[in-house]
Amino acid sequence: MLKLISATPSPYARKVRIVLAEKNIPFELVTEVPWDATTATPKYNPLEKLPVLLLDDGGAVYESRFILEWLEAKYPTPPMVRGDIDQRLFARQVEVVADGICDALVLVFWERHRPPEQQSQPWIDRQMRKLDGGMRALAGWAGGRNYVVGDQFGLADVATATVCRYLDVRFPDYPWRQMHPGLSDYSDRMEKRPSLANSVPVPQMISDKVV
Ligand SMILES: N[C@@H](CCC(=O)N[C@@H](CS)C(=O)NCC(=O)O)C(=O)O
Structure with missing residues (x-):
């Protein structure tokens, strides 16, 4: 199952949480404090920021805008970007x-x-x-x-x-x-x-x- 490294106040992580829910994609929410040394984000994102989407094959997708693009490409229905x-x-x-x-x-x-x-x-x-x-x-x-x-x-x-x-x-x-x-x-x-x-x-x- 996909895992999302998120922080409770993060607007960037919230965008991803909303789109995952809108697309009915099951995922596990992993809540961290990205500013504390305890965070795992540096392990997955060289920029040390969340959100990070962890894939089943061990890969990681990061940067909220790119995660949303990735989700739109891999899970096109329902689309979040429509129209002409x-x-x-x-x-x-x-x-x-x-x-x-x-x-x-x-x-x-x-x-x-x-x-x-x-x-x-x-x-x-x-x-x-x-x-x-x-x-x-x-x-x-x-x-x-x-x-x-x-x-x-x-x-x-x-x-x-x-x-x-x-x-x-x-x-x-x-x-x-x-x-x-x-x-x-x-x-x-x-x-x-x-x-x-x-x-x-x-x-x-x-x-x-x-x-
Ligand atoms: N442009 C990034 C911004 C992400 C971001 O700034 N995340 C914050 C949490 S809200 C973070 O992890 N900051 C830790 C740091 O900058 O070291 C995105 O859209 O994903």
Whole structure:
């Protein structure tokens, strides 16, 4: 059976959990803290990041976007990327923005873990601009719509909904719901799907000193 190395708050791992569930692919969930020395991720991914999908033949697939591409190729039904070529490309564009927001948030998260006198406010501001711009883009694409692309749940929804809930958990002070009420409604609707309801992010205790 496939195994997924995941972390409870990880938006990247959640994308994979959602797609595995949507495609009804059985898998074992292995929960780790990727920032602690106890993690097995360096054994499978030279970049030392999760999610990592472990295959029956001993192989490993890593990098969330590539894992989703791999799953789409190996388990095409039901498809997560549908429609004409422009719709399929657009779904991937939305995922790029969603992942980019998460990357900026991870940088802010760790910057804020430094002692206050070592934190760089210009660096935090730069990342927060990406968050603001990225959320404006997602709100423009998802706000007021049932699904971001076409009329069925797919990759762009996985990516968009994952960012929204991650913000609620890790950055509860960021007022994205007030800034983008349409996106807020969209997120609440998406979270009712079983694949999302069964993978709600939860903060994790990190024991090691990372920065
Ligand atoms: N671009 C990667 C990002 C994955 C990522 O940043 N994962 C975090 C957990 S949420 C991690 O494992 N970080 C450990 C590290 O960077 O050393 C993906 O999409 O899979």
